[in-house]
Amino acid sequence: MTARIVIIGGGQAGGWAAKTLRDKGWQGEIAIVADEPWDFYERPPLSKAALLDDEPLLPRLFSEEVQQGLNLTWHRPQRAESIDPQARTVTLDSGERLAYDQLLIATGGSARLPGPHWADHPQVYTLRHWQDACRLKARLRDGLRLGIVGGGWIGLEIAASARARGAAVTIFEQQPALCMRSVGPEVSAYLQTLHQQQGADVRCGCGAIELEDSGGQPVIYCDGVREIFDAVVVGIGVDLNLALARQAGLRVECGIVVDPRGRTSDPHIFAAGDVAQHPQFGVCIQSWAFAQNQAVATAKTMLDAAAPGYDEIPWLWSDQYQNNIQILGIPDPESRMIVRHDAKGPLFFSLAPDGRLRQLVAFNDARTVKLAKRWMAAGRDLRDAPLGDPQFSLMSLR
Ligand SMILES: Cc1cc2nc3c(=O)[nH]c(=O)nc-3n(C[C@H](O)[C@H](O)[C@H](O)COP(=O)(O)OP(=O)(O)OC[C@H]3O[C@@H](n4cnc5c(N)ncnc54)[C@H](O)[C@@H]3O)c2cc1C
Structure with a gap:
């Protein structure tokens, strides 16, 4: 019998794992169980280009030719319902x-x-899949009154795209500040001003939010x-799809616990992407870079x-209006914030x-x-560096 690797999930992590297995010489079968009907695609464009372009295309991970070359056995659209780790x-x-x-x-x-009743309202939208983006895109137009519930990265990106398409946007955030779980208060305040300057109405700290209906x-x-x-x-935010891992008896904390090689508590089962907990930082990162690079590293160690x-180090980016925002590392309440205002935009350094x-x-x-990645990896002491002074060349700290 041919050896078989099964991948559950036809998203970014599943796609990169499959490609890496072939690139590294795996000749056995690769079976993909995917509950979406599409080829592998990336989600970041769903809140950006897919809402902004006149005729957006599925943001495929690989060209048709590359994907054909991977010689995959697709089981789609089908859901994996359970795992039997003993019988494999x-x-x-x-x-x-x-x-x-x-x-x-x-x-x-x-x-x-x-x-649960929010799902029943025909004018309530979420954004996770390609068809969600197509449905929302079809609705965005000049003068549309759009309420956005949630002032995290996805909510803010949708706000920026909707403003660009002329919608009147109101953002409701239960917490006192935007993106509070992933950045410090100074960054949150800057984001709020940015959106207000672009004409969005931002309501932070608004407590419980209820949905009602008025004539549809x-x-x-x-x-x-x-x-x-x-x-x-x-x-x-998202609920991670952890049911299969729990049912299989794998160790699960905020996500599936994996070592740096992507191995779970079962020696034959690996996990990658959003569902995998960061092996060093113990948090679930939910970023494009983690989904790709941790999946690549895991596929290599499977062979x-x-x-x-x-x-x-955790890294993610967000595009809002004309800004490319990059977030490196995770927030630390013990840290001191140093803000530097450069002509191209501010830099927020959080120093332990x-x-x-x-x-x-x-x-x-x-x-x-890029430079900061190196400082972090080397554990560089930056206490004496005048990071907040825009006249000071950061490149001198290379
Ligand atoms: C709108 C949007 C914008 C984003 N923008 C950014 C950004 O700007 N920067 C950034 O760094 N990150 C961004 N992200 C995050 C990034 O896209 C995700 O971290 C990444 O897609 C995670 O990849 P994944 O393969 O782990 O999961 P997914 O891409 O969610 O793929 C998982 C797949 O598995 C399928 N599946 C689930 N359960 C089963 C089952 N039982 N059987 C079969 N199939 C199953 C799902 O339907 C899905 O197709 C964004 C995400 C979204 C939704």
């Missing part, structure tokens, strides 16, 4: 059972809603006020246990008491992000 099989919703030699779980997450139009009730919209988009594992850089949030400055 995956059962699909069709009833078919697939035996595996090694299994990769790359099931990503599902858009969260504040309550969604109504947001919050802070004792009712407001009618033409459409409402919810961007309050060669001596391959180097994944050790990258020992002078190590914990996080950098950079507006339109990929060069400094």
